[in-house]
Amino acid sequence: MPSWTTETWSHGAVMLDKEHTRFALWAPDAKSVSLELQRDTGAAPLVVPMPAVDHGWYVIELACPAGSAYRYIIDDDLKVPDPASRAQQGDVHAPSLVVDPGAYQWQNTDWQGRPWHEAVIYELHVGTLGGYEGVEAHLARLAGLGITAIELMPIAEFPGERNWGYDGVLPYAPEASYGTPEQLKHLIDCAHGHGLMVILDVVYNHFGPDGNFLNAYAKEFFREDKHTPWGAAIDFRRPEVRSFFIDNAVMWVNEYRFDGLRFDAVHAIESPDFLDEMSTRIRDAVPAGRHVYLTLENEHNQASLLQQGYDAQWNDDGHNALHVLLTGETEAYYEDYAQQPTEKLARCLSQGFIYQGQVNRNGEHRGEPSGHLAPTSFVLFLQNHDQIGNRAFGERLSQLCSEPALRAATTLLLLSPMIPLLFMGDEWASNEPFLFFTDHHGELAEAVRKGRREEFKAFAAFQDAKRRAQIPDPNHSDTFDASRPRFEDFEYQQDGPWVQLYRQLLALRRDTIVPRLPGCTAEGCHVLATGAVSATWRMGDGSMLRIDLNLSDDAVSIEPVGAEHLLFDSRANPEQANTDGSLSAWSALVSLTPGAGDPV
Structure with a gap:
């Protein structure tokens, strides 16, 4: 038995050469762990006990090529996928697959990325565009429009075939319904060939409600004394937990060659020093000369994180002030911007964050001073998946404000020194909704459906139960289909006024603003x-x-x-x-x- 130390173990199935794989599972609450391995189609699976090493690890090395299906058996009873699965044979409950990370032959090997100040980001949902291959079909068009980076909503394996991605439970496995790991790499490779950076939205603050078995054999992954909106907080005090997520981030950046990561809702991460360690470890792992960018979603408005380790933060403050001015809406979180929205917008444009320690509607001090940061430390947007999809009916700004108002706000978005982000469909002022959708079943589906409708109970327009019942069912396939961009409409309008406006503004940004940033x-x-x-x-x-x-x-x-x-x-x-x-x-x-x- 090799004398491993925890520093040498990586979570999951790691190929040692073309024929041998090491399997490692951290399962401190398991009495025993076995590996069920399916190397040959049609043959009975091989079940091999995994030796317990130390600190809760079970590790074994076997002759096992890429493509082999496997899963773990906990205490001779519960069969689970690898929490660090690199690919799934099917959905989250199916066996995991051994993946050779070096099998894909990259074409654009000289790609080093682009300077951050050149970023014009286009956020998209891979599933609504038809998977990894479907996204590829839009790359030339987006590059021609003036986009320089695409940002994928989360693609970690989630239950079912339809999901925003924030219910992911296997962070290392690209969603199988979108395509294979090789198809994802081909998408990124093609994007680089078009001069486009590719950013991935990753979720390290919680796991989804279906398909996560960690509580059965690794309760120490979570801490019951701290809770988030999604349940017990992940325990980032543990080195095994930290390495699980940091190694995942490094995998996306190095093996898949993503040009950046956007970290979802880091305010829900209860160990702030983890963010410092993660950025340092990612930076250390990136080969010299490559441009790799780390951006945050962070309600705490921690300007300090943008001074070390992280390049930018999504500026919800800017969006919210602009939304109030454009639509007059002041309910829910917009209440924080209802008073003096013009003054708040002025603070955003001159200092970055609006809330820099001021008290919000909940009586809490929020944010840190940010006026010393460069404008490119802030990602500005008029719409994104949250701001559209968290509306009951997924309406876009094209339905909520006048055309001249939207043109004026778009001008600010695309020509200000902040980094602009668009959401798919913005470029032709799409009227199609982007709704909240999932693919849950049984009791969970009913709970999600009910919870979605109750979420709007506090809004004046949804006081009536009959009105709330009209909110689309997240689990119905029609809800997903309604959220797919209607590109046939775009083709009709590709030389229309909105597309011309975006081309003109992005050309001005490229030629006049970016060189001076x-x-x-x-x-x-x-x-x-x-x-x-x-x-x-x-x-x-x-x-x-x-x-x-x-x-x-x-x-x-x-x-x-x-x-x-x-x-x-x-x-x-x-x-x-x-x-x-x-x-x-x-x-x-x-x-x-x-x-x-x-x-x-």
């Missing part, structure tokens, strides 16, 4: 009137970028802009340039003034 700092943003602000940034070359935004029904006075400095007027058909000292209702004006000594 390194070294950019916010110079301030002042309120012009209710719903109207004027923000200024000093670009890296000393020039001054200014965006005047008016999200109100009345024209407002602004400092005149010289016609020679005008970059863009958001109005679809401006009768005259907005350079005369007034800014029309529901419009945006963007200008660039050379700095001292710069050529005009």
Whole structure:
């Protein structure tokens, strides 16, 4: 028996060479663990007891090639998939598969990524686009539009065939209904060939409710003294738990060559030092010269994390203030932005976060000062999967505000120095909903259906039980089908006004804004009137970028802009340039003034 130490073990099935595999399971609560191995189709599976080593580990090395199916038998009774399965033979309850991580032959071997300030991110759901191969069909179009990065909603194996991805239970296994690991690598390879970075949304704060068996043999994976909205918190104090997730992150970055990871809801991770260790370990594992980016979703607005280890955070503050101004909605979390939304937007544009220690609607101090951070530390968006899909009927902004308002806000999104993120369909102002969907069955399906409808009980529009009953059933296949983008509509509109607007703005960003972004700092943003602000940034070359935004029904006075400095007027058909000292209702004006000594 080899003398292993915990530092040398990796979770799961690790191929040692083409014919041999090491299987390692951390199961401190199991009395025994056996490996059920199916090497040959049609033959009876081989059941082999796994030796208990130390610290709760069960480890064995066997002659076992790639493609072999296996699972673990706990205490001679419970058959479970590998929690670190690299691929599944079917769904989450099926056997796991041994995967050779070096089998795929990469074509774009010279790809090193792109600088972060070039990022224009397009968030998409792989399943609604037809799996990994389906996403590939859109790469050329997105690159031609001006997108420089696609961000995949979570793809870790989840129960059923339809899910947002946040119910994943096998973090190492790409969702089988989307395709094979090799097809995922081919998607990433093709994206790199088009000059596109690929970012993956990963969920390290909880497991989904179906298909996670860790409690049966590794209760120490969780801590009952701390709870999250999804149950007992994951116990990141344990080195075995930390390595489970950190090794997973490194796998996505190195084996699959993702260019970045977006960490979901890290505010639900009860051990903040884990985030520091994870970023350090990922950085250390990335080969020199590669661009790899780590971004956060974090309600705590911890600017300190963006000073070390992490590149940017999704700026929900910016979205929420803009949403209130665009739609007038102030229920639920929008209540925090109902008072003085214009002033809050001004703070966002000049300092990044809106909540930097201020008290929120729950009486809690939220956030840290962020004005010292570069604008590119913040990912700004008008819509994403959450902000659309967490609405009862999945409505988009194209249905909630006027066209001029959406054009003005889109101008701010795509030409401000923050990193812009689009959600699939934004580029043609899609009206199709993006609904919350799952593929659960039995009692769990009923609980999810009921919970989804009760979630909206506090909203004025859903006080009536009959109205709540109209909220789409997450488990019905029609809910998923309704959420699939209607690309036939896009093909009809591909030269329409919205696509032209996106092409024009993204070309301006690429040619005029991006080259000046390194070294950019916010110079301030002042309120012009209710719903109207004027923000200024000093670009890296000393020039001054200014965006005047008016999200109100009345024209407002602004400092005149010289016609020679005008970059863009958001109005679809401006009768005259907005350079005369007034800014029309529901419009945006963007200008660039050379700095001292710069050529005009």
